[in-house]
Amino acid sequence: MKLKTRVGIEAVSYSTTDSVVGFSEGTSVSYSASGSAISCSGGLAISSTTDGFGSVSISGQLPLFEGAAYVDEDDDDSPPRIEDMPTEVELAQLNREYHEALETISATVQSEVDIAVSAAKETVAKVAAALHDSAHSPIVSSESVQQQFQPPLNAQFLLDLFLPDAMCEAFLGDLQERYNKKLPRLGKTRADWWYRKQVAASLWPFFREFVGRSSKGMFARLLCIVLRTAGLSTWADAIAKAADEERKRSA
Amino acid sequence: MSNKSKQPPPLGEFEVLVLTAVLAAGTNAYGATVQEEIEQIVSGKREISLGAVYTTLDRLEQKGYVKSWTGEPTPERGGRAKRYFEVQGSGQRALRAALEPMQKACGIVGVL
Numbered sequence: 001m002k003l004k005t006r007v008g009i010e011a012v013s014y015s016t017t018d019s020v021v022g023f024s025e026g027t028s029v030s031y032s033a034s035g036s037a038i039s040c041s042g043g044l045a046i047s048s049t050t051d052g053f054g055s056v057s058i059s060g061q062l063p064l065f066e067g068a069a070y071v072d073e074d075d076d077d078s079p080p081r082i083e084d085m086p087t088e089v090e091l092a093q094l095n096r097e098y099h100e101a102l103e104t105i106s107a108t109v110q111s112e113v114d115i116a117v118s119a120a121k122e123t124v125a126k127v128a129a130a131l132h133d134s135a136h137s138p139i140v141s142s143e144s145v146q147q148q149f150q151p152p153l154n155a156q157f158l159l160d161l162f163l164p165d166a167m168c169e170a171f172l173g174d175l176q177e178r179y180n181k182k183l184p185r186l187g188k189t190r191a192d193w194w195y196r197k198q199v200a201a202s203l204w205p206f207f208r209e210f211v212g213r214s215s216k217g218m219f220a221r222l223l224c225i226v227l228r229t230a231g232l233s234t235w236a237d238a239i240a241k242a243a244d245e246e247r248k249r250s251a
Numbered sequence: 252m253s254n255k256s257k258q259p260p261p262l263g264e265f266e267v268l269v270l271t272a273v274l275a276a277g278t279n280a281y282g283a284t285v286q287e288e289i290e291q292i293v294s295g296k297r298e299i300s301l302g303a304v305y306t307t308l309d310r311l312e313q314k315g316y317v318k319s320w321t322g323e324p325t326p327e328r329g330g331r332a333k334r335y336f337e338v339q340g341s342g343q344r345a346l347r348a349a350l351e352p353m354q355k356a357c358g359i360v361g362v363l
Contacts, residue, residue: 166334170321171305173331174282178301180327202302 262349269307281333316342
């Protein structure tokens with residue numbers, strides 16, 4: 001199909017924004033026509049800010065499309081002759097083909113841009129994660145680590161339930177000391193995990209000890225309450241006396 | 252009967268480990284160091300919880316094998332005091348009594 005009228009394609013630009021937190025990106029695609037060729041190029045810029053620890057930006061130009069857009073046999077600036085001008089039917093056909101071609105190009109360009117954006121996002125995410133890790137990595141001194149991080153408080157609360165005060169203080173102190181030693185080597189997440197694991201594993205021995213110590217006295221007291229409620233105060237007094245003597249003997 | 256009553260109560264396997272660790276830690280024997288010593292003895296083949304160490308030390312103290320006293324609070328422990336432990340003479344005798352059969356067994360295995 002010969003196209004006798006000069007077709008000029010104005011530069012088209014797209015810009016997209018992404019709502020992903022921490023990312024901002026911009027893409028632009030431009031078409032330009034010169035001589036008998038059309039070329040298309042896209043620009044891409046992505047930036048990411050990671051928790052205030054640093055920012056990453058990636059930008060580049062992508063060769064997206066290049067090809068013939070129209071053919072001008074004369075290849076000069078002289079006005080076209082009337083007999084060479086296309087008919088209305090031909091013009092409508094040309095117009096339709098032109099728009100179809102433009103849509104194909106746009107879809108191709110958009111697809112290429114999407115792939116490039118996706119790849120760039122992955123890169124940015126990796127770099128951001130590396131920055132984030134390095135910001136949290138234990139390159140600081142153990143003193144400053146101790147000031148910043150505390151062991152999980154909910155785990156300490158559980159221990160308070162079962163341990164006598166004197167033992168609880170020493171036990172929590174030992175746990176904290178070992179936690180602080182492990183913190184620079186393991187990092188906060190794994191050190192927290194170690195702490196919780198220690199607490200969970202320690203609960204059973206403490207609970208068993210607690211029940212073992214108090215079972216005799218508790219059982220005797222419960223029996224006394226039951227007997228008194230049943231009106232058997234004499235029996236209750238006798239059992240209370242026996243339990244008291246047993247406690248004194250054990251002490 | 253009277254001879255039997257003078258014998259120290261036999262030690263369990265974990266009590267042997269804890270008493271050995273307290274001896275190994277020397278004058279710096281408190282919960283954290285005792286746990287570290289046990290971890291070295293078992294070479295990471297067994298998970299040792301600090302709670303198990305503490306309840307065992309408490310039981311050994313009730314038996315009179317170790318004695319404890321409260322030390323000084325330190326900043327790295329969140330201002331909490333240490334509870335030091337020391338093996339008593341009766342504890343050393345009980346440990347020796349518990350280890351003697353094992354040493355004999357090791358000798359036999361060595362001969363084999």
